[in-house]
Amino acid sequence: MKQVLFSNEEFNEALERLNKLMRDAEEISNVDHKVLLYNVLQYFDSIHREPLSRIMSALGHHPDLKRNIVQDETVQKLCALYDLELESAPTENSGTIGFIPVGDVGMMTPRKQKDWLELGNYEELENLKLYPKNYEKVNFIISRVGSDVFAVQNQCDGSVLPIDKGTLEDHVLICPWHGCKYDLKTGKEMNGSDKRLETFPVEIEDTGLLKVEIAY
Ligand code: FES
Structure with missing residues (x-):
């Protein structure tokens, strides 16, 4: 898909920087600040996840657009960030976009301690x-x-x-x-x-x- 604001490389760099910031956030020692940060992130997650889920669901009615979108590297990474899994091989006729239910995603990481x-x-x-x-x-x-x-x-x-x-x-x-x-x-x-x-x-x-x- 055509670059709009920045390139795939710049997108990946931004992702890497975000990962680094999240690792730094893990080290915050003040519990109140940490809880505040997690709450802010959780609300950001929620307000992005719902419209993104609706967009991806609506794409089922527009196969050409869907084909373009699901092949885009940045879209694939965004979906991965939100635990939304695109079917790996969209086809001309069927190609629906499937999601892993959020509840199941949570269960994929067994708690050990x-x-x-x-x-x-x-x-x-x-x-x-x-x-x-x-x-x-x-x-x-x-x-x-x-x-x-x-x-x-x-x-x-x-x-x-x-x-x-x-x-x-x-x-x-x-x-x-x-x-x-x-x-x-x-x-x-x-x-x-x-x-x-x-x-x-x-x-x-x-x-x-x-x-x-x-x-x-
Ligand atoms: S999010 Fe719908 S009842 Fe809690």
């Missing part, structure tokens, strides 16, 4: 407030409900959207995007669907020290 994190005294947490956290690329939320504390993944099931701007009614977490309700005790969606949030083990020591076990 577990760590107990110490997150301060649980009494310092405001009741019914959602606190986004990040550890080893795992985005999760902790929230206190009375004398209990829960930890769940910070991503609505079946979506890439973070859920930490949702609301809590007792131990029910309401997703800010389309209103799914999850039981923090089990992670299960309240209406009996298959949706669920991953839950993480929580312990509160006699001193009030809050510990959460994160698998990554």
Whole structure:
């Protein structure tokens, strides 16, 4: 495809620089800054992923355009960045563009390690407030409900959207995007669907020290 803004080489250089910046970001020692950065990236990801997914889906109705687009190196790399997998050999007649469901992508990277994190005294947490956290690329939320504390993944099931701007009614977490309700005790969606949030083990020591076990 014709170069529009910069060449393939320049695109690859930009990708390499981005990779380097992401590696540098991994080294940020201030946890609050790191969580803020991951949240910003997660929202950027979400607002790009949805229209990109729609564009790629709509291409199914325009085979000529699709053929051109899926052969372009920069498009292929962008799709790879967003975990969108193009079928490798688009053909004249069939050539549909297929995606790996985002949920499956997550499962492709088996978690191997577990760590107990110490997150301060649980009494310092405001009741019914959602606190986004990040550890080893795992985005999760902790929230206190009375004398209990829960930890769940910070991503609505079946979506890439973070859920930490949702609301809590007792131990029910309401997703800010389309209103799914999850039981923090089990992670299960309240209406009996298959949706669920991953839950993480929580312990509160006699001193009030809050510990959460994160698998990554
Ligand atoms: S993204 Fe949570 S209900 Fe749709």
